[in-house]
Amino acid sequence: MxxxxxxxxxxxxxxxxxxxxxxxxxxxxxxxxxxxxxxxxxKSVPISELEDSDTMRAGLTALTLQLNGKPAAANTIRRKRMVLNNCLRYAIERRQLAANPLQFIDWAPPQTDDEIDWRYVPNPQQARELIAAAQTVGARGRHLAAFFACMYYAGMRPAEVMDLRKRDCTLPESGWGLLLLAGSSPRAGSIWTDDGKSHEERGLKRRARKTTRDVPIPPVLVALLRAHLATYGVGTGGRLFRASEGGVVLTKDYAAVWKAVRTAALTEEQAGTPLADVPYALRHAGVSLWLVSGVDPTEVARRAGHSVAVLYRFTPRCSTGSATRPTT
The missing domain is CATH 1.10.10 (Arc Repressor Mutant, subunit A)
Structure with a gap:
């Protein structure tokens, strides 16, 4: 300092x-x-000094470090470098710089391996046990069991589950159902939003605001959602899931429950590894199950809400059939 x-x-x-x-x-x-x-x-460096290669290189070196001085992860470095590049482009737009000084620096962010580490993605039995364990870890766990189930059986992102509403759910008394996903509610923090709310209501990730995607859901999830609605009803705006004090589910809320879920469902040895270390692992598990079950990769990508190219980048072994999910 x-x-x-x-x-x-x-x-x-x-x-x-x-x-x-x-x-x-x-x-x-x-x-x-x-x-x-x-x-x-x-203490801030004047924009004009960014044209000096030593100054710019020092900045690039700084973004490779965490606050504690240790090396940052490759993905973090690439993201920070992208943000820096966007700032410099804005400076050019505002006529503060004549050219982007990054183009003159012989420096590239580290290569990243985007492929999911399947050793730590729960297999189908483990995923089911984790979801069932949520029912045993208190009132919040019971409320969020179907929340976690949506991530696994419907391949949903947490922000999409936060925004799921009763009108989006087709839940017959028996058989398969359907979820029509229309938006997401990512947490931004009240000081960053226009209306002072802690969450923003957005469209689906990297899609136009009115874009929707439908996801068929198996009878087990239909039953869980019907039971959830019968027990808890709906929250503001018809949302299926809500925070303990109302409003949109907080990230820290479901993360705390998930910590208890892992302890209840996994062995001590498993809990000491990154296996299912975050709830998002359930989405990875659900997508991989679709693939190894023979669902066409194009349909898997559509259900998951991203492109086939992204699917192959993150799940190359699984999507080509050269690897199968472990069963133990």
Whole structure:
């Protein structure tokens, strides 16, 4: 840390809460934050100096590190480099730079291996046991059991499950049902949204706002959703799932439940590995099950809500039939 710099936690709050926030609803910063913003302004490098290769290379080196000084993950470095490039393009648009200085630097982000590590994706039996275990870890677990089941049996992203509404569900008394996915509710934080809510209501990921996708769901999920509706009804806007105090389910809420679910469903040895370490692993498990069950990759990609190219990039062995899911 530079001499005279505010504490790291204060600098981070000043940057994320004020310097990079243009919502127009910001409160007046405290004296501590105002001092940090003033320090940042004094110490910031003028845009013109970014044309110096040593300055730009120092910036690239910085984005390869975590806050603790340790090397960042390859995907993190690539994402930060992309953000830096977007900032420089904006500077060109605003006539602050004549050209993008990155093009003159002989530096490339590290290569990444996007393929899923199947050792840590739950197999069908484990996925079912994890979902069943949610019913045993308290009231929140019982409420979120069907939430986790949607990720596995319908291949949904968490933000899509958060936005699932009763009107989107066709749930017959027997047989297969259908979910019509129309949006997502990712958490952005109230200071970043236009209306002050902690979640934004968006379209499906990388799709036009009114785009929908239908996903057939097996009888087991139909039954879970019918039972959930009979027990809990619906929340605001007809949402199937809601936070413990109302509103949209919080990421920290279902993450805490998932931690208890892993402890209940996995052996001590398994729990000590990255096996099903996050709920998103259920989506990976569901997509892989479709593939090894013989569902056409084009249909799998459509159900999952991404392109066939992305499907092959993340699941090459599974999608080509050269690997099967483990059963133990």
């Amino acid at each position: 530079l001499e005279g710099a505010p504490p790291a936690r204060v600098l981070r709050r000043a940057l994320t809460g004020w310097a990079f926030n243009f919502s127009g609803r910001l409160p007046e910063p405290s004296e501590e934050i105002a001092a940090a913003l003033a320090w940042i302004e004094r």
